[in-house]
Amino acid sequence: MDESAEQPGFTGHVWSQLQSMSQQSAPRGRGHRGGHRGSRHPGRGHGGHGFHHHHHMNGSQASFSSNQQSTPFSNDTEDFPPLGSTLQAPSRNGPFYPQYQPQPQSQYQHQYQHQPPVQQFDNFRHGTPREFQDRARGHHRGHHGRFGQPPHVQPTAHAMDAGQYANYGRPPPRHTQLYxxxxxxxxxxxxxxxxxxxxxxxxxxxxxxxxxxxxxxRLSREESLLKENFRKDLESVAKEALNNKYPDMDVEHVKLKCYGSLANGFALAGCDMDLLLSMPEYQETKSKISPPDIEIGPNTEQDADDADEDEERVFNMEIRRVLEKAFLDKEYGARLLENTRVPILRICERPSPELLHNLREYRASWEKSSFETPADKAITEPAEPAEEQDSTSIDAVSQALSELEIKDLPTPMPATRGNADLEFKGDCGVQCDINFTNFVAMHNSTLLKLYQSFxxxxxxxxxxxxxxxxxxxxxxxxxxxxxxxxxxxxxxxxxxxxxxxxxIPNLQYLAKLGDGWNPDMQIPLFEGFDVRFINDPDQIKALQDEMAANKxxxxxxxxxxxxxxxxxxxxxxxxxxxxxxxxxxxxxxxxxxxxxxxxxxxxxxxxxxxxxxxxxxxxxxxxxxxxxxxxxxxxxxxxxxxxxxxxxxxxxxxxxxxxxxxxxxxxxxxxxxxxxxxxxxxxxxxxxxxxxxxxxxxLMQKMQNEEAASQNDGHQEEAKKEQPTDVGGLEAPEGIDGQ
Missing domain, CATH: 1.10.1410.10 (Poly(a)-polymerase, middle domain)
Structure with missing residues (x-):
């Protein structure tokens, strides 16, 4: 029997043709647009499919052959399934084209398993939670699909509304595009x-x-020491005066602390000295001294808290007057200013004899004329505002005129701060202002000193x-x-x-970065104010080292x-x-x-x-x-x-x-x-x-004109009623009445 008889169903020539066709169709694979399946052109479909496919695969045939040299197609019929059976579809994980070289699975795993780790929050300078989220998302944006991470696109500026950033901080400065x-x-x-x-x-x-x-x-060393010695003298006078007035007070806690330019490092030659009177708490002192008498009406009901506040207010005002008199007795120039944002006691070291006499006379006149002390005036209840009443336009104008009295306008402090005879002019030695209430100023001076030394x-x-x-x-x-x-x-x-x-860095902002990460944290307040800022020397040194990289x-x-x-x-x-x-x-x-x-x-x-x-x-x-x-x-x-x-x-x-x-x-x-x-x-x-x-x-002229016009209209109407009425405008002929 010949060779063709040994092949089941077809002759050897047919099998050789099938093998040749399979070698040409296998590289084409799935999805090749040149095939007859779904083709819109007959010449590329049934009629001329062999030439077209051979021509289309010319460019890739060399690379395909080189890739398949290790596993060439065999002419053995056992390499092909019998006719009528279904060829196995190419795997989805396999190559679609011969020139495509898939990466091993380990490389895909490396692509996603070795992403940069998400930055951990381990330092308060990483920013607020919103800023930390933005940086974290920049490192890891999730699964990017089979094509890997998308290319980086430079962000563009968008119009921002105040509501978009009101809850998490300010946007970049608004003048950066112009300045x-x-x-x-x-x-x-x-x-x-x-x-x-x-x-x-x-x-x-x-x-x-x-x-x-x-x-x-420039502030010299000698002048700085001179001011410090004057501060110590004033402190000793204050302790002596308060000890005489209140023998049971613990005067060791009475201090005159320096703040302002001398404390923050921005002082100039001849600058004034700002002092703050620090005393024991009133509640601690109250049990040792007799509280000041406060006259309260017989029908006035006042809570205990209000009474304590009034007593403390009167006590503080009494302290100021006691110190003013004590400094005047020591021949220092002293004058209490109360018509300011906070009460100030102005002091000078060497007042002229005329100035000292004027200051003492001013003090004596105040004591003589003050039947009702300023402390009593301070605790007097303010008058209730008058209720608004309905008014006509004339009344409204009259009310506006009454409110526009020139003499009642508040006059600002002139350049001489009041009486010219009481001003510290000429060579008065060291001058200072003693503050009694603004304790936050000490924190201001400390903050400015940190910036100055940074x-x-x-x-x-x-x-x-x-x-x-x-x-x-x-x-x-x-x-x-x-x-x-x-x-x-x-x-x-x-x-x-x-x-x-x-x-310099923003020490206050950096100290508050952790607030967003701890929303339930209790923020410590000083007299109702948030006075937090970075003042730890180690943290300041770390900030200096950090800014030195881009100084x-x-x-x-x-x-x-x-x-x-x-x-x-x-x-x-x-x-x-x-x-x-x-x-x-x-x-x-x-x-x-x-x-x-x-x-x-x-x-x-x-x-x-x-x-x-x-x-x-x-x-x-x-x-x-x-x-x-x-x-x-x-x-x-x-x-x-x-x-x-x-x-x-x-x-x-x-x-x-x-x-x-x-x-x-x-x-x-x-x-x-x-x-x-x-x-x-x-x-x-x-x-x-x-x-x-x-x-x-x-308006008055208009009302008079309207009133006169209404009166004229009334007279005219009355005159019309009094005139006789003519019938047809003709008189009756004689003899008609007799008939």
Whole structure:
């Protein structure tokens, strides 16, 4: 029997054709678009499928053959199943095309099992929970499918609403797109080179100005020791006076603690000394001394808590008067100021004989005229406000006129702080202010001292700005400008949030990062204020090491140049919209967020005006505006001085010659901006009064005209009724009546 007879069903020639066809169809595999299955073109389908497939596979035939050399197709019929059986479908895990080389399963496992681990929260500086989540998601975004991790796309800026970030912190500073801290890094190479030359000229000029100013205004060691000795003398006088008045009081706990510029490192030569009277708690002292008598009406019912508060208030006011008299007896100048935000006892070391006589006479007149002590006035219940009554337009105008009495307008403190004969003028020795209630100020001084010692440039920039503000006469709060404390907060905001990289960290913000991770944590408060900030020396050292990796390399003069530019140009600080808040991330809030959109009177003291033209939030007393003393003309003066300074620096950068003395040229003709605001306010009140009087006169005239018109209408109607009526307008003929 021949070979074809041995093959079941087909001859050898047919089997060879089947083998040839299988070799061509196997590489095509599943999903090949050139096959006849589902083809829309007849030429690529039934009619010419052999040529088309051979032509399509030409490019891959070489690679396919090389890949299949180890397992070539055999001509043996046993390698093929019998006709009529179903060929096994290619595995889904297998290759679809011969040139595709699948990766071993271990490689896929390596791709997903060796992802970067999710960052663990083990340090408070990792950020808030929201910031930590964002960083964690950036490392691991879940299963990315068979094609691996998608390509990284650079994020774009989106419009942000205040509600989107109100619960987890501030967005990036709003001026970053307009204000560039270092403009020398932008533009062409030639522009950058020219800008660097300009920056060098400006910084060199400020360096010369600062070197000269530091030599003249630096606080010497001798002056510092002299002030400390005077503090000790005052403390001993206070202990002696209180021991004589209250023999059972533990006077060893009576201290006069220094705060302010002498404590925070920003002191200048000739600066005042700020002291805080620290005493034992009143509840501890109450059992040892006889409480002051408080007259209460026979029909007045008062709770025990209210009585204790009144007794403590009277006791504190009595302490102030006792110390005032004790210092006067020791021939120190002393005067108690109560019409301020907090009571202040002003002291001078060597008053002139005339000044000492005036102060003693002022004290004696107060004792003689005070039949009802200020303490009794302080605890008197305020009068209930009158109920609103319905009124006509005339009554409303009259009421408005009565409220616009010029004489009843509160007058701000003039430049002399009251009686000129009681002012500390000339050489009065060391001067100081004793505070009795503002214990949060000690925490403020500690915070500022940490910032000042964190980097030496902080103290250099802050002292220069204080010298500049004092020379330009925009550093007098009782005349409507900003205090030295306010200028230091301006400096800290710039160095913390605007300078890039930052010079100092935000110690308050970093201390509160863990609050989001512990929502049930009890936050310790000091007199109702959150006074937390990082003050541990080890943590401060860790922050310094961390910031050293990306340290700001600018000199003090370069930082000063950026400081003046930031507060002088329109791309920098927004004076009418922003609130400086060094406790916040980013350092800025809006006046709308704080509710500081219009001036108002203090609730406890109606003579204290709260203004928000320049808004600087206190780091701890967040409802206190450090710039509340700045009026309209004061704000104009401050902004004009920043613009003057920047204009001079621009001229210096362009090659102009400006003397060093001109930058800090003293201003001696600055008017009292608060008095100027008061005069403007009085003028506006006069104009409003004239308008109301004119309106009242117009309304009265209108009412008289309407009344006269109504009377004329009534007379006309009565006259019409009295006139006889004619019938048809004709008279009756004679003889008609007789018929």
């Amino acid at each position: 560039h801290h270092n403009p020398a890094n932008y533009g062409t190479a030639e522009q950058q080179r020219n800008m660097r030359h300009i920056l060098m000229r400006q910084s060199d000029y400020l360096n010369e100005v600062g070197r000269k100013a530091y030599g003249e205004h 980097d030496s440039r902080v103290g250099e920039v802050g002292i220069f700005v204080k010298i500049w503000a004092k020379a330009r006469d925009i550093n007098t709060p009782y005349r409507g400008t900003l205090s030295s404390y306010g200028y230091i907060l301006l400096v800290l905001h710039y160095l913390m949030n605007i300078a890039s990289p930052p010079v 700001n390399r600018e000199t003090s003069s370069q930082l000063l140049r950026g400081f003046f530019r930031y507060y002088a140009t329109r791309e920098g600080f927004h004076w009418t919209r922003d609130v400086i808040s060094i406790r916040q991330k980013g350092g800025l809030l809006s006046k709308l967020e704080k509710g500081w959109t219009e001036a108002k009177w203090a609730q406890a003291k109606k003579h204290v005006r709260l203004r928000y033209l320049l808004s600087i939030e206190d780091p701890f007393e967040v409802e206190h505006n450090v710039g509340r003393t700045v009026g309209h003309h004061g704000l104009v003066a401050i902004r004009d001085e920043f613009r003057r300074a920047w204009l001079m620096l621009e001229k210096v950068g362009n090659g102009a010659e400006i003397s060093v003395e001109e930058f800090l040229e003293p201003v001696t003709d600055r008017v009292d901006t608060l008095r100027k605001d008061q005069q403007f306010h009085k003028q506006k009140v006069l104009e409003m009064k004239q308008e109301l009087e004119l309106k009242e006169k117009t």
